[in-house]
Amino acid sequence: MPNVELHPVIAAVTERIRKRSAPLRAAYLERMRAARHAGTVRSRLSCTNLAHAFAAFDADDKQVLRQARWPSIAIVSAYNDMLSAHQPLQHFPEIIKQAARKAGAVAQFAGGVPAMCDGVTQGEAGMELSLFSRDVIAMSTAVALSHNTFDAVLCLGVCDKIVPGLLMGALHFGHLPVIFVPAGPMTSGISNDAKAKTRQLYAEGKVGRDELLESEAQSYHGPGTCTFYGTANSNQMLMEIMGLHLPGSAFINPYTPLRDALTAAAAERIAGLTALGTDYRPLCDIVDERAIVNGIIGLHATGGSTNHTIHMVAIARAAGILINWDDFADLSAVIPLMAKVYPNGKADVNHFHAAGGVGYLIANLLEHGLLHGDVQTVTGHGLAHYAREPYLENGALQWRAAPAASLDATVLRPADDAFSADGGLRLLTGNLGRSVIKVSAVKPEHRIVEAPAIVFDSQEAVQAAFKRGELKRDFVAVVRFQGPRANGMPELHKLTPPLGILQDEGFKVALVTDGRMSGASGKVPAAIHVTPECLAGGPLARVRDGDIIRLDADAGELFVRVDEAQWQAREPATADVSGNDHGSGRELFFNARAHAAGAEQGAQIYAPYELGALPSPVTA
Structure with missing residues (x-):
């Protein structure tokens, strides 16, 4: 892909973020450098500590972990089988462990994080825990990684607060390589128009609860992410455009050979990114100011979730980067809306993926100078490497160029013929x-x-x-x-x-x-x-x-x-x-409410050590 000059507004916004963040970013990177060690971390543990860390493993893996020559990969998962999006994660650890062994590594299930469903709690008392669950997930990720025995991390999560929480937690262990492993969307159910119409008829009293429940059940009907373009699927686009997925991973349906092949490939890839190898790529180097800007651009170009005007601020802060809504606004003014996915259109994410998906989106944005292409990614290449899509050939995982033209202009369009000249x-x-x-x-x-x-x-x-x-x-x-x-x-x-x-x-x-x-x-x-x-x-x-x-x-x-x-x-x-204050566990979140920052400061329930008391909105 030829080099194209970056749009001057994107360059200017990135530079002002870099200047604004310079002291905090420098302090963050210094902490990450201090956390790095040559060789495996567990080689520095006492014998008692180390014995606890591998006590339950089989003899072969135990011997490998004793010798501290192979990397140990932490699996941090949001699995539960009540959330359709996370139910497929149940069988991922075994795929990962087998693939890791083939790649000369050992994978250990380091810990689980909570995962609640906003779709279940909408309008209920439990919804008042939803936003705070993100920071609980971040802290749970830190607990999982606190044993200090791991050389790399695979984060398994999909939905609204879960991916931001996993990334925020992982960034505090940013000296480790990290890859995000998605589960994929459920197959398409009834049309989104039909679902929305039934909801309105119910609100008007023209259909009953039985008809409404049947409509909802036909829409949310199987394992995988809900297929509308809400926060969960915006998360998957973000992880891809920020270089934290394997290319084309976001929207492959669960329980398919291609989905399992991508999960195995993530384990193989992370095994090669540790400090024990020759291609060490820690998370702190991948999530920089350019990656954060690319994520915001992806949200604008696809009409992504408004929740990320909160989450992206919190994610950036975890990496020592300060962004605000002025940055979102200035980027929105120059980023065209290239996708129409429900609720912005009639299509769902499966249609978006079939039309060319994230690979086409990235390729076209790069072609028009609307993305930072010179970023680090988990592939070891720049962002142009994400203008590709995965496929299987005789059972082997391969990648090919994403479609050069949209396969459905009602769903996905090029930047110079977009649905709107500015972002969503x-x-x-x-x-x-x-x-x-x-x-x-x-x-x-x-x-x-x-x-x-x-x-x-x-x-x-x-x-x-x-x-x-x-x-x-x-x-x-x-x-x-x-x-x-x-x-x-x-x-x-x-x-x-x-x-x-x-x-x-x-x-x-x-x-x-x-x-x-x-x-x-x-x-x-x-x-x-x-x-x-x-x-x-x-x-x-x-x-x-x-x-x-x-x-x-x-x-x-x-x-x-x-x-x-x-x-x-x-x-x-x-x-x-x-x-x-009470009911559905809300009494346990008293301190969260008392200490929560404002929405533009990321609504965090703890003050990051580098930011003190989280003052009023940051200005440019």
């Missing part, structure tokens, strides 16, 4: 704070809403008002006290059907909230992650019923039309959030 995520600013909006699924005629506010303190209150018929008018639903400190920042995805119905009936409606709307954010304009949150004194707490709010996704504006003197004189509203 935008920053909104104004006197209500800073927020983000996903516009890739919002029709242009719905992107500007100016209407009276109706203030709610819970999503249940919105749903109740809808059922009472009180919302048949133009309005902006202000759903407040939904931030990390108030209740863990649950997704408010159940508001999509009622607001969508009202929009379809011709009313101008929008949502403004300090909560989240998930990677499934749809056709209703939603200003989300409003920061600072209401419980931290954010201006959204000053809004009253009837205030005129303007949400302009085209201009990037979010403000309330209230006289400035009157606005400043208003006392922020308060809310009793004690109901969020």
Whole structure:
């Protein structure tokens, strides 16, 4: 692939991130250098420590681990068989162990991390643990690796908070090589349009629970990731465009020969990346400022999950890199929207993959100077190596060039003939704070809403008002006290059907909230992650019923039309959030709520040692 000059805005954003991060990044890399050792780490353990580490192994592997000549690969997995996306991970460790032995390594299951499903907990109390589970996963990853006996890591995870948590935890062991091993999406079920239609009919009371459940069961019907392009599948695109997967791994269906071959190949590859070999590639060198920028670009080009405006900040911080929403906004202005995958279109990720998938996307972005190609990756080559797709030839894993042209222009288009000239995520600013909006699924005629506010303190209150018929008018639903400190920042995805119905009936409606709307954010304009949150004194707490709010996704504006003197004189509203303290384990997360940072600071529940108390949003 010929060298193409990098777009000047991408170069400028990357450089300002590098300058902003320089002291913290240098300190991080110095810690990683200090953690490196020649040879195997376990050779420095005492005999008692080492004996514990291999006590349960069979004689052959035990002998290898005693001699400390072969690398030991840690498997950190999010397996459970309640999550469809993670159920296939059950048989991965045995594939990995066999492949590792063939490659001259030993693989050990180092530890499991929790994995909850937002699809199960939507609208339930357990959803208030979801965002915090990411940091629990990061800490669980650290526990798994804390035994200090491993030379490399394979991270097995797929869904919303799990991949970011695994990566955040692994970055604190960034002196080790790390490869992410996905499970792949389930096969396609009923169409996304049919699923969404049934949900709306149920919200209107036109079909019953039996019909709704049957529709959902036909959509979420087997092992693998849910096939819409939400946070889970955005995670898989991210790991690929950041060079942490093997090329083409993201969207191969589970329980197929190709999926198993890629899992085995990941074990073989990681065995060759340790400090014991000649191609040492630690994670800290791969996840740098360029990789972070590439990840943001991938989100814009595909209309990826809004959750990553939080997760990418936290991931970058774990690597000593400081990013903010201005970086997202400036990149969005020059990155075209190249994909239409539900909820941004009718297709699912299987259709996206068949149309050319991540390989085509990367090749085309590189061709137009819209990605850093000169990055390190787990392949040992630059990002151009990811413009390929895997296949089997006589049972052997091979790679070939991704399609040179999209195989379905309704799903995937080149950068110079994109669905939109700019990205799917935008920053909104104004006197209500800073927020983000996903516009890739919002029709242009719905992107500007100016209407009276109706203030709610819970999503249940919105749903109740809808059922009472009180919302048949133009309005902006202000759903407040939904931030990390108030209740863990649950997704408010159940508001999509009622607001969508009202929009379809011709009313101008929008949502403004300090909560989240998930990677499934749809056709209703939603200003989300409003920061600072209401419980931290954010201006959204000053809004009253009837205030005129303007949400302009085209201009990037979010403000309330209230006289400035009157606005400043208003006392922020308060809310009793004690109901969020108990039930579904929420009482165990008291300290998480008390110490959570704001959305633009990554909503972390612990202050990274290099950042102290996590002050207000970083500026360029």
